[in-house]
Amino acid sequence: xxxxxxxxxxxxxxxxxxxxxxxxxxxxxxxxxxxxxxxxxxxxxxxxxxxxxxxxxxxxxxxxxxxxxxxxxxxxxxxxxxxxxxxxxxxxxxxxxxxxxxxxxxxxxxxxxxxxxxxxxxxxxxxxxxxxxxxxxxxxxxxxxxxxxxxxxxxxxxxxxxxxxxxxxxxxxxxxxxxxxxxxxxxxxxxxxxxxxxxxxxxxxxxxxxxxxxxxxxxxxxxxxxxxxxxxxxxxxxxxxxxxxxxxxxxxxxxxxxxxxxxxxxxxxxxxxxxxxxxxxxxxxxxxxxxxxxxxxxxxxxxxxx
Numbered sequence: 001x002x003x004x005x006x007x008x009x010x011x012x013x014x015x016x017x018x019x020x021x022x023x024x025x026x027x028x029x030x031x032x033x034x035x036x037x038x039x040x041x042x043x044x045x046x047x048x049x050x051x052x053x054x055x056x057x058x059x060x061x062x063x064x065x066x067x068x069x070x071x072x073x074x075x076x077x078x079x080x081x082x083x084x085x086x087x088x089x090x091x092x093x094x095x096x097x098x099x100x101x102x103x104x105x106x107x108x109x110x111x112x113x114x115x116x117x118x119x120x121x122x123x124x125x126x127x128x129x130x131x132x133x134x135x136x137x138x139x140x141x142x143x144x145x146x147x148x149x150x151x152x153x154x155x156x157x158x159x160x161x162x163x164x165x166x167x168x169x170x171x172x173x174x175x176x177x178x179x180x181x182x183x184x185x186x187x188x189x190x191x192x193x194x195x196x197x198x199x200x201x202x203x204x205x206x207x208x209x210x211x212x213x214x215x216x217x218x219x220x221x222x223x224x225x226x227x228x229x230x231x232x233x234x235x236x237x238x239x240x241x242x243x244x245x246x247x248x249x250x251x252x253x254x255x256x257x258x259x260x261x262x263x264x265x266x267x268x269x270x271x272x273x274x275x276x277x278x279x280x281x282x283x284x285x286x287x288x289x290x291x292x293x294x295x296x297x298x299x300x301x302x303x304x305x306x
Contacts, residue, residue: 005090005102006030008294011082011240012109014039016271016283018066020107023291025073029298032076034097039063040111040272041280045130049140050280062280084243091266104302105294108254108262108269109287110237112278117153117178117230119206128207128228133214135227138162139279142169145227151216153178153204154231160188162231167195174225176218177202178232237273249275260290261297268294 008024010017013035024031044059067077080097087093091104114136116125128134135141147170152163155177163175175192177183181201184192192199200219207228208215215224236252246264249255253275260268270290271283298304 003101005104006032007103007298008032008105008107009034009082009092009094009101009103010107010109011085011094012039012111012237012271012273013037013067013077014041014063014109014111014271014283015066015280016111016287017107017109018063018070019284019287020109020270020291020294021070021075021077022066022073023288024294025070025075027291027295028304029295032078032094032101032103033070034078034080034082034094036081037079040114040136043129043136044140045132047140047280048143082240085240085267087244104298105266105268107260107287107290107294108238108240108267108273109271109283110240111272112234112236114230114234115232117204117207117232119204124207124209128209128214131209131212133209133212133227135229137278138166138169138229139277142166145169148172148226149224150174151176151223151225151228152231153216153228155202156183157188158233159231160184160192162229163192163197164195166229167197171196174198174200174223176200176204176216176223179203241267241269251275258289259293260286261293266297 007029008031010021010033021033041059046056046058048056083096085092090102092106093100094103149172150166150170151174153176159175163173167173175197179202202218205217213224214228215222238248238254241254244264254269254273256262256269256274260270262269268290270286272278
């Protein structure tokens with residue numbers, strides 16, 4: 001490896017990573033973006049929650065527009081997965097894909113992976129998402145299920161909170177435990193019952209779609225709904241932090257300061273991998289802060305003049 005270190009390596013090609021890339025490229029910095037091609041934003045069939053698109057925009061189209069904008073400013077997008085980060089005298093050694101390269105700073109925008117309901121294969125999952133029968137973000141699209149029949153697959157605190165959040169949109173809510181009897185506190189059961197939420201013990205033994213509805217087999221019978229929301233948590237993609245010996249928050253999220261700096265000098269994070277509101281707009285805002293911080297931190301170490 002003989003090439004000079006780049007200014008910033010961005011790991012993650014979702015809304016946070018692409019926003020940061022656009023900012024950093026327009027700051028005239030040398031950057032490289034590693035994109036695994038599996039941003040959760042690509043799951044969105046159409047969003048009416050993203051400002052500036054009153055008729056809605058699909059996640060795939062939004063990502064394509066952002067990639068096009070980044071490339072116009074010279075961003076080098078590398079498809080693949082970052083396997084490891086190592087400290088070096090230049091800052092960091094980035095391993096994978098391709099030959100290792102040096103970067104003065106790194107921005108992690110790796111996001112999270114939603115836990116899917118068991119018994120749903122990839123084809124069924126994709127088709128249900130596309131038709132709005134399976135949804136993961138009530139903040140994004142609760143409005144779309146106003147006065148519809150909705151099920152939440154979950155239990156405990158997470159299932160309770162999601163069911164009560166959606167109750168603000170529709171009176172027809174069922175909270176279905178995914179694997180067996182519900183793990184709900186008595187107070188939660190009472191609040192759900194008072195709100196008219198049906199409490200159904202699992203396990204859920206199968207799903208199917210017909211027309212514009214989706215069914216879950218639970219509680220001894222098949223139950224049909226207009227939309228189903230899994231509330232099963234997610235896996236935080238923070239493994240690269242651990243490879244550097246960093247600590248994480250109790251929930252596995254990357255801990256940052258108000259400028260998106262991690263505890264490791266030269267390492268920043270933005271988007272869903274950081275604890276906060278899992279929303280595209282929020283991720284993009286964090287990315288703007290992170291990119292500006294990276295630019296200013298680098299300017300204190302290196303002359304940023306042409």
